[in-house]
Amino acid sequence: MLKSNLKKLLLILMVFFTLFLPRVWGAVKEKDLSITADHTKFKDLKGDFHNGEDLTNMCLKCHNLADKQIYKTFHWTWKDKGGLRGKGAYTVNNWCISTNFMHDEECSLCHIGWKGKEEGINCFKCHLRTKEDIASDMKDYLFFSQSQDKDSQEMANDIKNTIKEHMVKVGPPTRRNCGECHFKGGHGDGAKHGDLDTSLINPSRDLDVHMSPKGGNFSCVRCHTTVGHNIAGRYYIHPAVKEKKSLIEDDKTSKITCVSCHGHTPHKDSLLNGHIKRVACQSCHIPAFARKKPTELLWDWSTAGKKEKGRRIKKVDKYGKVIYGSDVGTKKWATNVVPTYFWYNGTMASYTLKDTIDPTKENFLNKPIGSPTDKNSKIFPFKIHRGKQPYDTKYKRLLPPLLSEDVKTGEEGYWKTLDWQKALKDGCKIMKIPYSGEFGFVKTAWAYPINHMVAPKENAVKCIECHTQNGRLKNIRGIYLPGRDRFGFLDNLAWTIILLTLVGVIMHGIGRLILSKRRA
Amino acid sequence: MKGKRIYLFTRFERIWHWLQALLIIVLLITGFEIHGTYSLLGYDRAVFVHNFCGITWIVLFFLFVFWLFVTGEWKQYIPTTKKMIDVILFYSYGIFKGEKHPFHKSREEKHNPLQRIVYLILASIFLPIQILSGIYYYTYHTWPKLGGLAIFSSLDPVAFIHTLFAFVILQFLVIHVYMTTTGDTVFAHIKSMFTGYEEIKETSN
Incomplete structure (x- = not known):
């Protein structure tokens, strides 16, 4: 009995080692062949440093165009060319x-x-290939190195060694690098986009066929083509691409899009290819967003500031996400969200603090532009994030409260004071924006295009989900959608006539039957 | 009362008729599913079956037109007013009194004047409209590529026509099926469409 069990175990182990282990090894051993330099061997990277800029200068010794390139990019300026839009x-x-x-x-x-x-x-921030947070290490180092006592100096030295150990492990940006900000923007993982959260660091094939290590294992910059540190992609009113071409037509395209690799006729079925003119690939191939981790759908600032017995309140939902906080107000999170669809030509109408709002209705701060009559517009999926936020009741403009604290003056923001009036005054003062002193809360909405989390083709949206009444596209106007649209009067009239005809022939038949019986 | 048998429908005609009947019924069933009236096969399968039957029907329709002209059978569809009133009166009145049909079928004239006009309109107007609007519907997305040949910038009018004539054909089908029961026996007409032979009762002329 024991022997046979042992045999079984041995057999299982043998099968495991022969079948699976080589694969595990293979995955670990697989190297990025685009890397042609081993930074651990460079002497220039072994020198001493005292702050972050010293480290940057080490990089710039060889990468001598990088800083000039970076200073021009949107990632650095956080402002578009007009200086009006941007964080x-x-x-x-x-x-x-x-x-x-x-x-x-x-x-x-x-x-x-x-x-x-x-x-x-x-x-x-973009090039470190380990999980180490060098920015925060550097902050600690600067703190301890300023102190003269021995313990602090030792601490500083330890941190320095950690930085030295990690700083040589650099390369092209990984999903984790970009994700550090783009997955976590908007005060938490998955808060902003819906199709971008930390589940994409190592996504399953189900979640994203392109980015999954079991699929294409794409990094972000695989599609967000980067030229001179300028990373292609949409921002505010600026579209990601002007013209979508396949790589066969133009191999130096400014950004990789679906068409670049899949071409203009990606389906075997010509009817499906016929959809492409008016329906974006994303509309069918991203059936839902936030498929692994929740995304935020609502942030209502108007309820912020409440306390219970003098203490701040914090409530979380089943995902462990904050749904009420004294400092932030009310939030709502959800997974597997079905997108909202709009006509979209690649540009968004984007609000600034200089625009006025209508306090009686919901104001779209970021809204897709497009229409069924515009040739370049397609039906496109979006996440809608709703909110309620402070505005100036007199000037009818949105207000920018100072939230954490002012890096320059150390002035405390709303998260510390829970004082709207002070946070709004300080915020407006920094930005030199007039503030009447009276504020209220207005409903707002923000649309984010859904581009990521492309599902395997077998999980694409089924025909019937749009070709039906009250389907996904129930609010899309300007097209005749078979299965959804009716010619109301025609259907009703025609079915009535057919019913009457049916009744007529049945009566005719019964009449014949009765009369023939009577004759017989 | 023993009648004579006459050969009315050739083998091609019978195969064509039943194939067309089958196609029309399947097209109606799948078509109204695509229209959103009910769900039966599932949308994508309904679309596939509908398109398959539609294209098959086009081929069949052209075979039928070819056959009509080669055999001279097209003459069967020349409209006439002769006995038209009598036939209408028969179906609305005489049939209840057990009167004899005023029209006598023969190899040369196998359709009564009412059939002639209805089949002519159906085959020369309704079906071609349905086939053409169907082709347009099917190839809608490729028309702009063919050099701006699109007559309609939107699918609306095409879909409207295609739906309208689907109803017209359904209406025809209801009446047509009922009319098959008005022969000497309830199934006499249907039987002749299978065998090709029609039993003709002895009549005075």
Whole structure:
């Protein structure tokens, strides 16, 4: 009995080792062949340093165009060319509302500099291939190295060694690098986009066929084509691409799109290919977003500030996500969200603090532009994030409260004071925006295009989900959609006539039957 | 009362008739599913079956037209007013009194004047409209590529026509099926469409 069990175990182990282990090894051993330099061997990277900028200068010794390139990019400026839009400018959203010209400390944590734009570029933010947070290490190092006592000096030395150990492990950005900000933006994992959260660091094939290690294992920059540190992609009113071409037509395209690799006729079925003119690939191939982790659907600031017995309140939902916090108000999270569809030509209408709002209705701060009559518009999926946020009841403009604290003056923001009036006054003062002193809360909405989390083809949206009344496309106007649309009067009239005819012939038949019986 | 048997429908005609009947019924069933009236096969399967039957029907329709002209059978569909009133009166009145049908079928004239006009309109107007609007519907997305040949910028009018004539054909089907029961026996007409032979009762002329 024991022997046979032992035999079985041995057999199972043998099968496991012969079948699976080589695969595990293979996955681990697989190297990025695009890397042609081993940074651990460079002497220039072994020198001493005292702050973040010293490290940056080591990088720039060889990568001598990088800084000039970076300073021109949107990732650095946080402003578009007109200087009106961007996190560092007047753009306002309905998550953390505004960065107050990058004065708000917590907002600036996502900036690619060591300390906002003030202390140079932090190359490691995008290029470090380990999980180490060098920005925070550097902060600790600076703190301890300033102190003269022995323990602190030792501590500083330890941190320095950690930085030295990690700083040589660099390369092209990974999903984790980009995700550090793009997955976690808007005050938490998955808060903003819906199709971007930390589940994409190592996604299953089910979640994203392109990014999954079991699929294409794409990094973000595989499609977000990067030229001179300028990363292609949509931002605010600027579309990601002007023209979609396949790589056969143009191999130096400014950004990789679906068409680049899949071509203009990706399906075997010509009827499906016929959809492409008016329906974006994303509409069918991303059946739902936030498929692994929840995404935020609502942020109502108007309820913030409540306390219970003098203490701050914090409530979480089944996902462990905050649904009420004294500092943030009410939030709502959901998984597996079916997108909302709009006509979209690749550009968004985007609000700034200089625009006025209508306090009687919901104001779209970021809204897709497009229409059925515009040749370049397609039906496209979106996440809608709703909110309620402060506005100036007199000037009818949205207001930018200071939330964490001002990096420059140390002024405390709403999260510390729970004082709207002070947070709004400080925020407006930093941005030199007039504030009447009277505020209210207005409903807002923000649309984010859904581009990621492309599902395997077998999970694509089924025909009937749109070709039906009250389906996914129930609000899409300007097209005749078979299965959804009717010619009301025609259907009713025709069915009535057919019913009457049926009754007529039945009566005719019964008449014949009765009369023939009577004759017989 | 023993009648004579006459050969009315050739083998091709019978195969064509039943194949067309089958196609029309399947097209109606799948078509109204695509229209959203009910769900039966599942949308994608309904679309596939509908398109398959539609294209098959086009082929069959052209075979039928070819056959009509080669055999001279097209003459059967020349409309006439002769006995038209009598036939209408028969179906609305005489049939209840057990009167004899005023029209006498023969190899040369196998359709009564009412059939002639209805079949002519059906085959020369309704079915071609349905086939053409169907082809347009099917190839809608490729028309702009063919050099701006699209007559309609939207699917609306095409879909309207295609739906309208689907109802017209359904209406025809209901009446047509009922009319088959008005022969000497309830199944006499249907039987002749299978065998090709029609039993003709002895009559005075």
